Amino acid sequence: MSTPADVAPPAPPAPPAVSARTLLPLVAPALVVGVGCSLLFLAVSEVAEQLQEVLWADLPDALxxxxxxxxxxxxxxxxxxxxxxxxxxxxxxxxxPDPATLGLGDEEPLRLRVVPGLLVANALMLAGGPSLGPEGPIIAANVALAFWLGAKTVPKAPGRMWVSLATAATLGALFGTPVAAALVVSEALAGRPMPVKGSLWDNLFGPLLAAAAGALTTTLVASPSFGLGLPAFGRPGWADLLAAVLVACAAAALGMVAVRLFPYVHRVFRKLRHPMLMLPLGGLVLGLLGALGGRLTLFKGLHEVGELAADPDGRSAGQFAVLAVVKLAALLIAASCGFRGGRIFPAVFVGTAFGLCAHALVPGVDPSVGIAAGVLGMLLAITRQGWISLFTAAVLVSSPAILALMCIASLPAWLVVTGRPQMQLTENGAPLR
Structure with missing residues (x-):
């Protein structure tokens, strides 16, 4: 006869179903926010690209x-x-605020008056060559604008709704697909009270719709492509699995070197106390690194990744290693001295160069496996975002077999980074864990 101690506790009740009537009012705001966030991202990107052309082509040609x-x-x-x-x-x-204290879309909405300066600083940075991407400032600007407009037009709506819609919409616009936004939002919801008293999909309905609108707008206007066009990867073998695990773990360990150095480098720049000392000095150091690493180690790195992957056998292991180390150092300096930008795209370049270095050292490492595993491990260390790391690695090398390998490789690579300091600091300069 069983005793009360032998009886398993009852399972928690399933969340109540949310009716369509509850979710339908989200459709119009999500679509408007999605299109608006994409257009702002495209506008800033276009301004930065035109300015880059002037600074790096027209002006030096004229001189x-x-x-x-x-x-x-x-x-x-x-x-x-x-x-x-x-x-x-x-x-x-x-x-x-100091970008070293911010994560990916987890900040509170900025005041509206901050947005113009943030966008100008981001556009100048993107055009000038520092190794950071657009994602952090663009998300922050879109969140601030959506929060302000939402409060004006729909004052009864919860403020966090506008934050989640704008964050998801911007991620959809950045990657050209709503999948990345769905993964990031679902990861953010883990362990937190759900905004909507329903299932996970009830809570993803609005953000996913906003992300889809943002992704579709970007695709229709700019036709972005993240695939590297690598040769088709066939059936994986045990050697491919071993290579994926080893490269991902090694890339994560390399990324953790930069993460460990981050608070110390940040502290050195903070001692200068003034942006007109911190940022010019940071720019000078980045210029020296750029002169050492060459053109490919400049800018956010997305276009340069395609150039690297187009010729996997065109460089020696040492050359790939130099590109990876210089770009990682440039990412560390740019993130520490106060440039306004994100870290995902330069980390993708570092992971790609690292994976191709592994291929050059051991030709048996397939370039597709090396690139995907290198990007996976590097992003796990730099962003600590498991889903976005796996998604980015998979989308660069579009192959079901590669995705299966990366799912397995992500587990030991996660053990390398979990519980350790993150590349994000508190207000007093201590790293988050």
Whole structure:
């Protein structure tokens, strides 16, 4: 006869179903936010690309100087530091809080007056060459605008709704697909009270719709592509599985070197106390790194990744290693000295170069496996976002077999990074764990 202690506790009740009438009012706001977030992202990207063309092609051509020569690279990166420093110093709100204290879309909405300075600082950074991407500032700007407009037009709606819609919409616009947004939002909801008293899919309905609208708008206007066009990867073998695990773990360990150094490098720049000292000095260091690593180690790295992957056998292992280390150092400096930008795209470049280095060292490592595993491990260390790391690695190398390998490789790579300091600091400069 069983005793009360032998009886298993009853399972918690399933969340109540949410009616369509509850979710339908989200459709219009989600669509508007999705389209608006994508258009702002595209506008900032276009301005940055046009300015980049002027700074790195038109102007040096007019002066008869090599656009990517060492002197011009050092000059441009230092000048970028000066210009961004001026914006951070003089713009209302100082172009937002210290980016070293922010994660991916987890910040509170900024005041509206901060947004112009933040966008200008991001556009200057993207055009000038520092190794950061657009995602952090664009998400913050879109969240602030959606929160402000939402409060004006639908004052009874909860403020967090606008934050989740804008974050998801911007991620959809950035990656050209709503899948990344769904993964990030679902990861953010884990262990937290659900905003909507229903299932996970009830809570994903609005953000996923906003992400779809943002992704579709970006696709229709700009036709982005993240696939690297690598040769088809066939049936994986045991050697491929071993290579994926080893490369992912090694890339995660390399990324953790930068994560460990992050608070110390950040502290060195903070001792200068003024953006007109921190950012120009950071720009000078980045210029020296750019002169060492060459053109491919400049900018956010997305277009440069395609150039690397187009010729997996075109460089030696040492050359790939130099590209990976220089780009990682540039990411560390740019994130520490106060440039306004995100870390995902430069981390993708580092992981790609690392994976191709493994292929050059051991030709038996398939380039597709090396790239996907390198990107996976590097993003796990830099972002600590498991789903976004797995998604990015998989979308670069579009193959079901690669996805299966990465799912397995992510587990030991996660053990390398979990419980350790993150590349995000508290207000007093201590790393989060």
């Amino acid at each position: 008869g100087i090599g656009g990517y020569s060492a002197p011009w690279t050092i000059l441009m990166l230092t000048l970028t530091g000066v210009l961004v420093g001026l914006v951070v110093w003089k713009a209302p709100g100082h172009a937002g």
